[in-house]
Amino acid sequence: MTEGVDKNKKLLRISGGNNGEVKMKKVLALAGIFILLITGASFAYEVTDVKGGGSIKGKVKAATKISDPELRIDKDVDFCGKTQKANMYMLSADLGVKNALVIVEGVQKGKAAPKSEFLLDNNKCYFEPVVGIAYVGGSYAMKNSDSVLHNTNMGLMTMYKGKERKKVIYNLAFPTKGMVIKKPVEVAGMHEVKCDAHPWMRAYIYASEHPYVAVTDANGNFEIKDLLPGKYTVKFWHEGLQETTQTVEVKANAAADVNVTLNKKK
Numbered sequence: 001m002t003e004g005v006d007k008n009k010k011l012l013r014i015s016g017g018n019n020g021e022v023k024m025k026k027v028l029a030l031a032g033i034f035i036l037l038i039t040g041a042s043f044a045y046e047v048t049d050v051k052g053g054g055s056i057k058g059k060v061k062a063a064t065k066i067s068d069p070e071l072r073i074d075k076d077v078d079f080c081g082k083t084q085k086a087n088m089y090m091l092s093a094d095l096g097v098k099n100a101l102v103i104v105e106g107v108q109k110g111k112a113a114p115k116s117e118f119l120l121d122n123n124k125c126y127f128e129p130v131v132g133i134a135y136v137g138g139s140y141a142m143k144n145s146d147s148v149l150h151n152t153n154m155g156l157m158t159m160y161k162g163k164e165r166k167k168v169i170y171n172l173a174f175p176t177k178g179m180v181i182k183k184p185v186e187v188a189g190m191h192e193v194k195c196d197a198h199p200w201m202r203a204y205i206y207a208s209e210h211p212y213v214a215v216t217d218a219n220g221n222f223e224i225k226d227l228l229p230g231k232y233t234v235k236f237w238h239e240g241l242q243e244t245t246q247t248v249e250v251k252a253n254a255a256a257d258v259n260v261t262l263n264k265k266k
């Protein structure tokens with residue numbers, strides 16, 4: 001009899017132990033899912049010291065010579081004039097393209113972005129600059145240098161079901177000359193700015209969480225410094241040219257040369 005009871009106890013203990021194991025496995029599995037959720041949800045940019053980093057430099061060119069369009073002006077012509085150069089296709093003699101954005105995508109770790117102020121001026125019925133970079137944590141300073149009313153309608157460009165959509169971030173009126181409004185840069189990504197009073201006015205601002213972004217100069221050249229070694233996807237964007245991406249390997253203390261040729265937008 002006693003033996004039988006002992007056996008039962010043992011059996012109970014064993015089965016109890018098994019239950020415990022199953023429970024523990026469930027807990028571990030749940031914990032795993034939870035950790036995945038947390039890490040998956042927060043691809044926050046991590047700021048670190050970069051010593052002996054590498055750089056990406058190169059040139060953005062247009063595939064063919066493209067003439068810059070003239071914009072017709074049909075409002076406030078007394079102040080704005082009747083036409084305006086678009087300054088969209090600003091090409092050097094060897095087809096280098098000014099104002100292309102070079103964006104290193106998905107950077108998870110690197111130097112801190114500057115907390116700088118991005119000045120967007122409404123000057124002679126034209127946004128200045130047309131293409132620029134702002135940094136999350138910094139600020140926008142929007143200004144009207146003109147004696148006509150402008151408004152700054154800034155929206156984040158996103159893709160939804162294959163279509164481009166604009167989500168308004170700031171929409172501000174500037175009725176008087178010399179007026180300045182400052183706002184924080186809180187949303188990362190590509191922003192399009194329009195003036196609803198003057199349809200020809202436009203600007204493109206890329207707001208970045210990290211400093212690894214550049215705008216090409218008058219010869220189409222750019223340089224992005226102090227990247228941690230590794231493989232990166234680099235996006236090349238231009239308002240009138242087809243965007244492209246390239247995979248670039250950055251090595252310590254070295255410059256990776258990247259040269260791209262962009263076709264005209266269809």
Ligand SMILES: [Cu+2]
Binds near residue numbers: 125149196
């Ligand atoms: Cu305007």
